[in-house]
Amino acid sequence: MNFLHNLTGVFAMPAAENPTVEMVEAAYRHHGLRYRYLTCEVPPELLGDAVRGARAMGWVGFNCSIPHKVAVIQHLDRLGESASIIGAVNCAVMRDGELIGENTDGKGFLDSLRELTDPTGKRMVLFGAGGAARAIGVEVALAGAADITIVNRSRQRGEELTALLNEKTPTHAQFVSWDGDYDLPAGTDIVVNATSIGLFPDVDARVPVNVETLTPQMVVADVIPNPPRTRLLKDAESRGCTTLDGLGMLVNQGVIGIKYWTGIDADATVMTKRLAEIFGC
Numbered sequence: 001m002n003f004l005h006n007l008t009g010v011f012a013m014p015a016a017e018n019p020t021v022e023m024v025e026a027a028y029r030h031h032g033l034r035y036r037y038l039t040c041e042v043p044p045e046l047l048g049d050a051v052r053g054a055r056a057m058g059w060v061g062f063n064c065s066i067p068h069k070v071a072v073i074q075h076l077d078r079l080g081e082s083a084s085i086i087g088a089v090n091c092a093v094m095r096d097g098e099l100i101g102e103n104t105d106g107k108g109f110l111d112s113l114r115e116l117t118d119p120t121g122k123r124m125v126l127f128g129a130g131g132a133a134r135a136i137g138v139e140v141a142l143a144g145a146a147d148i149t150i151v152n153r154s155r156q157r158g159e160e161l162t163a164l165l166n167e168k169t170p171t172h173a174q175f176v177s178w179d180g181d182y183d184l185p186a187g188t189d190i191v192v193n194a195t196s197i198g199l200f201p202d203v204d205a206r207v208p209v210n211v212e213t214l215t216p217q218m219v220v221a222d223v224i225p226n227p228p229r230t231r232l233l234k235d236a237e238s239r240g241c242t243t244l245d246g247l248g249m250l251v252n253q254g255v256i257g258i259k260y261w262t263g264i265d266a267d268a269t270v271m272t273k274r275l276a277e278i279f280g281c
């Protein structure tokens with residue numbers, strides 16, 4: 001087997017300590033896969049060269065992170081359905097000589113959510129309108145959620161995501177400007193924090209929501225992988241809600257990427273264990 005034909009990686013900037021690398025390589029080792037997952041620091045002006053290099057070296061695919069998620073699209077051959085609606089790619093896959101752009105963030109979230117509840121026909125409140133929120137909103141909408149309320153600090157981003165969901169997916173979406181503690185409407189089934197509030201080291205930062213309006217029939221999810229047990233999730237647990245942490249989303253997007261690149265269903269427990277070691281939880 002030629003090693004050069006089994007390279008995957010992440011085009012990131014800067015090349016920071018990357019838990020995803022550890023997680024993916026743990027899965028490759030566990031399954032005895034002769035693949036490598038490398039961190040490559042790619043400056044924005046050389047992104048096209050990096051993608052051409054990956055093609056030339058026979059890479060089976062790669063992840064890309066901020067700031068490359070949108071810019072990479074012009075260098076790919078085509079996009080999967082949700083990546084095309086989201087307008088961002090975090091995972092490229094070589095299939096039959098074509099580099100295809102996918103977005104596994106929302107798909108990873110959806111896989112985690114489905115372990116707890118089927119989003120079909122459900123009402124969701126989504127905090128945030130950045131990259132993670134776009135991916136989650138589109139994927140949950142395509143999965144059949146009936147109604148999505150986007151709650152965001154910046155009106156422009158929030159309205160853009162709301163319009164995108166109404167125009168490109170079958171769901172009904174509305175925007176609420178985030179001003180003080182948000183009262184969750186009665187009848188909400190799923191609550192998602194897709195902002196960066198609570199990410200290490202700001203672990204005590206509070207998602208502005210009226211905790212009294214959290215009720216036991218709600219599934220409350222947080223995208224923050226580190227720490228996995230955020231203040232929001234602790235509050236939700238104390239109110240009797242079912243909770244979902246961001247570690248599952250991170251692991252599942254990795255599982256999906258590995259499936260795309262290698263055809264293998266990676267063992268999520270091995271990947272979760274490696275992340276838990278890194279995050280000390």
Ligand code: NDP
Nearest residue numbers: 128129130131132153154157195196199223225246249250
């Ligand atoms: P973006 O920068 O694209 O978006 C950030 C969002 O958070 C915006 O909606 C922003 O609002 C909002 N926000 C940030 N700070 C505040 C605040 N103090 N008050 C209110 N709103 C705030 O980031 P991403 O969407 O890419 O990432 C968001 C989080 O998701 C990150 O913490 C990241 O770690 C996590 N993530 C987790 C993944 C996983 O697999 N678990 C995968 C991808 C991301 P505004 O528009 O007003 O600025």
